[in-house]
Every structure is written in C-alpha cells, then in structure tokens.
Amino acid sequence: MDFLTTTTFLLITCVIFLIFNLTYTRKSQKKGRLPPGPIPLPMVGNILQLNFAEVFKSLQQLSEKYGPVYTLHMGMEPVVVLCSCDAVKEALVDNAEDFGARGHMPLLDKMSAGGYGVVGSNGERWKQMRRFSLMTLRNFGMGKRSIESRIQEEAQFLTEEFKKTKCHPVDPTFFFSKAVSNVICSVVFGKRFEYDNKEFLRLLGFLHEIFKGFSSCWGQEKGIPQSEFNMEGIVNTTFDLFGAGTETVSTTLRYGLLILLKHPDVEEHMHKEIDHAIGRNRAPCIEDRSHMPYTDAVIHEIQRFIDLIPLGIPHKVTRDVHFREFVIPKGTTVYPMLSAVLRDPKQFKHPEQFNPGHFLDGNGKFSRNDGYMPFSAGKRICLGEGLAKMELFLFLTTILQNFSLRSPVDPEELDLTPLLSGFGNFPRPYKMCFIPR
Incomplete structure (x- = not known):
C-alpha cells in the first residue's frame, strides 16, 4: 500500500511538473522570447538552485551555462539577469529609458514604504x-x-x-x-x-x-x-x-x-x-x-x-x-x-x-x-x-x-x-x- 501511495504521489508530481512547464512555455511564447535559463520548478521557480550564502557565485555559474543574458524564475515571476560588462552597459546606458524603472526586493519595498x-x-x-x-x-x-x-x-x-x-x-x-x-x-x-x-x-x-x-x-x-x-x-x-x-x-x-x-x-x-x-x-x-x-x-x-x-x-x-x-x-x-x-x-x-x-x-x-x-x-x-x-x-x-x-x-x-x-x-x-x- 505504501509503495502504491508513493508511486501515485510521484506520478501526480510529474504530471503537475509537466503541465506547469507546458503552461510556462506557452506563456513565454505569447509574451515573447525570453533569454534561456534553467527550467523552473512549480511554485518555487529556480530558488532551490541558488546558494543564498554566495548568490553571485550561483548566478555566475548559471551565466557560464546560459550566457551573459539569461532568465531565472523567483517563484512564478521571471527575472532577467545581466552578467557581463557589455550586457549591463548595453541595457543601462545604451537603452537607459527602457531599463530605467526600479525592480523590487521584499525588504526594499518595506524600507521604501511600498515605493516611496x-x-x-x-x-x-x-x-x-x-x-x-x-x-x-x-x-x-x-x-x-x-x-x-x-x-x-x-x-x-x-x-x-x-x-x-x-x-x-x-x-x-x-x-x-x-x-x-x-x-x-x-x-x-x-x-x-x-x-x-x-x-x-x-x-x-x-x-x-x-x-x-x-x-x-x-x-x-x-x-x-x-x-x-x-x-x-x-x-x-x-x-x-x-x-x-x-x-x-x-x-x-x-x-x-x-x-x-x-x-x-x-x-x-x-x-x-x-x-x-x-x-x-x-x-x-x-x-x-x-x-x-x-x-x-x-x-x-x-x-x-x-x-x-x-x-x-x-x-x-x-x-x-x-x-x-x-x-x-x-x-x-x-x-x-x-x-x-x-x-x-x-x-x-x-x-x-x-x-x-x-x-x-x-x-x-x-x-x-x-x-x-x-x-x-x-x-x-x-x-x-x-x-x-x-x-x-x-x-x-x-x-x-x-x-x-x-x-x-x-x-x-x-x-x-x-x-x-x-x-x-x-x-x-x-x-x-x-x-x-
């Protein structure tokens, strides 16, 4: 019985995972072609793939695999990471108006009282x-x-x-x-x-x-x-x-x-x-x-x-x-x-x-x-x-x-x-x- 229960749970998890990634792929195609990146897990995205004690090293390692511009998922939300001098300069300087808004971190929101x-x-x-x-x-x-x-x-x-x-x-x-x-x-x-x-x-x-x-x-x-x-x-x-x-x-x-x-x-x-x-x-x-x-x-x-x-x-x-x-x-x-x-x-x-x-x-x-x-x-x-x-x-x-x-x-x-x-x-x-x- 325990074996059947475990098997059923794993099958359900796999189905959910496949549905999530299929939905994610279609959604990304509708929005446009985001940069490549690691496949996110349901709900948590790529959070489990990051070492928060050494965040930069984790992100740098991902750039070695996916290039200087890649996509991570923090939960359900996509985040684009720029990981080279050329990419950062091209975005913040050459396309300053397009990249000129402030993104958000939870503590930054609290510190700025929700955007002040x-x-x-x-x-x-x-x-x-x-x-x-x-x-x-x-x-x-x-x-x-x-x-x-x-x-x-x-x-x-x-x-x-x-x-x-x-x-x-x-x-x-x-x-x-x-x-x-x-x-x-x-x-x-x-x-x-x-x-x-x-x-x-x-x-x-x-x-x-x-x-x-x-x-x-x-x-x-x-x-x-x-x-x-x-x-x-x-x-x-x-x-x-x-x-x-x-x-x-x-x-x-x-x-x-x-x-x-x-x-x-x-x-x-x-x-x-x-x-x-x-x-x-x-x-x-x-x-x-x-x-x-x-x-x-x-x-x-x-x-x-x-x-x-x-x-x-x-x-x-x-x-x-x-x-x-x-x-x-x-x-x-x-x-x-x-x-x-x-x-x-x-x-x-x-x-x-x-x-x-x-x-x-x-x-x-x-x-x-x-x-x-x-x-x-x-x-x-x-x-x-x-x-x-x-x-x-x-x-x-x-x-x-x-x-x-x-x-x-x-x-x-x-x-x-x-x-x-x-x-x-x-x-x-x-x-x-x-x-x-």
Whole structure:
C-alpha cells in the first residue's frame, strides 16, 4: 500500500511538473522570447538552485551555462539577469529609458514604504523625488566648495579621534560611520554631532544592522502605488540619503583600510605621493586628486575589488524590449550584476586580485575603465556618486597624511574575503593601530 501511495504521489508530481512547464512555455511564447535559463520548478521557480550564502557565485555559474543574458524564475515571476560588462552597459546606458524603472526586493519595498523615497520609487514619483533630492543637495552645497570644506572639517575631527587611541588596536567601524554620517547631517540639518552623542550612536547602530540585514534579502517583483509627491516620500528620501550615504561610504573606507593593511607596499606608495603632492602642513583638497594618479587608482581599485553591492539594485523594463535576440516583456525585473562588470576579465587583467594597475596606464597616469561601475549606470545611477568620491578621497588622504597603519596580527593572516556576501559584501571584523607620522 505504501509503495502504491508513493508511486501515485510521484506520478501526480510529474504530471503537475509537466503541465506547469507546458503552461510556462506557452506563456513565454505569447509574451515573447525570453533569454534561456534553467527550467523552473512549480511554485518555487529556480530558488532551490541558488546558494543564498554566495548568490553571485550561483548566478555566475548559471551565466557560464546560459550566457551573459539569461532568465531565472523567483517563484512564478521571471527575472532577467545581466552578467557581463557589455550586457549591463548595453541595457543601462545604451537603452537607459527602457531599463530605467526600479525592480523590487521584499525588504526594499518595506524600507521604501511600498515605493516611496528616491531608491524604491518609480514613474512620476521617482522623477519628483530625484529632482527634489538633486535640488536639495545642490542648495546645501553639493558640488561646491562648501561641501568640500565640511568633509575636510570632519576629516580633521576623525583624525583627532584616531589620535586619542594612542596607537592601541581599535575596530574602525563606528569611527567611519560617525564621520561619514556627520557629513550627511551637516547637509541635512546644518550641524554635526559629537562622536559620543548617545542618540547619534543609536541611529548609526540601527543603520548598520539594517544594511547588514539587507545583504541577504533580494526577491521578486511587487506592485507599486500610483505616483504622488508627499511628506512620506520626502521622509523616505531623507532616510535613503542617510542609509545609503552613511553605510556604503563607511563600509568602503573600512574595507579599504583592511586592504591597505594587507598590502603595506601600496600604503607606502600612497604615503610618498601624499607627501610629494600635499605635504604635511595643509589639509588635502579635491584639486589634489588630479596630481595624485596612484592614490586615485587605489581608491578606484578598492571600490572595484570589494564589490560592495554585487547584485546591483534591480531594474524593471518600462515596455516590451527587444534586447539582443530576445524580447523582455514590459514589467519584467532585471538584475544588472555589478559584480560581473567589476570582475569582467575583458576589462581587468587580474579581476580576482587587488591591483591598482587596473587604473594606471604604462606611464603611471590614471586610466579610466568601462568596467568601473560601483555606482551602477544610466538613469538610476547613484545620486551620491560625486559626494561619495569626494569623501573617499579626502578621508583616505587625510588619514594617510597623518598616520601609518599597523595590524596587530601578521598581514598574511588578514582575510579579505567578505564576512557576508549577499546584497552587499561586508569585511570581516579586524583591529588596527593608527601610528602618528
């Protein structure tokens, strides 16, 4: 009896599976020719074929079989994955309007209150939020000397905090969170907070935990409320600025110093360039960057190597799109794999290695690379790209102008692989000593 029951169950399962795939095939043919991909299972799609502890590796392996443009099913919904520099650039830059809507992840929907804020919104609401954000940032000094002076001032406060450690090993995590967040606070509120302010520290801890939790959450498309511009949108846009503006830059700085501890020769080269271009008697300014090709290359390579947001933030096509030899139906979620761009062997000679030479030409001058896309590209490129680049340069050069970096453990023991790797890559905890120069 048990044998008959098991056999019957398996037969029913097989029939359901065949019906599902027949229905899926007919549905796909009606919508258009989606890119190829693994056959989905009923209800769950291809979720069981992904290792969520190493999402990018799973997606990269699928691209090796199905090509740089392929289809996955997250549950019942098809998701198109772009897994090369050429494919991502062709979609987000060459066809920016068609790929310009925001796709959705469950946690992103919750964070943006169902489509509010500049990150998660779409349509007219997104246009208004982005216009509001750009106007507000410009009014508060974005792109002007006033914002540069605020970063320079905060870099000096950060330097004083490091001096207080008196060369003892410290975890730099919240030092950077405080400094970077204070730049945003000075823009939004017109004031900064003391590093020991309890409310300030509570907010930073909250943002840090949210960003870590966000790393493991990505998913399928959901509905979007109709466009409107209201206080909820403004509040969520402000939160976007704080969350993204603080955690992305502070994590990059923290990861960057870990890399320099691992590569003391790179730090030494940066010290020499800083001493030559800036000296010890004035604060670094953004104009110095054009005279410091090696430091500029190191910062670009840090962003490329750490691959902070490997999956990218999902997009969605605004109409039926003919893309290469395929047809992507309107409303389909698209994942532009930034990791595939930043580690594309066609763009970078040694994609798995940290090598500032990826951004230097034969004469030691800074050289741009199409594979540099940590801020994404096209209509949805990160609003804070200019601010983030300015912060990374001014904070790093100010730190290295004043300190030598030392690890309390042998640099050979330092592990540069991420502690968490999902939506975001997070460095492993470490301690370091700031030795005054």
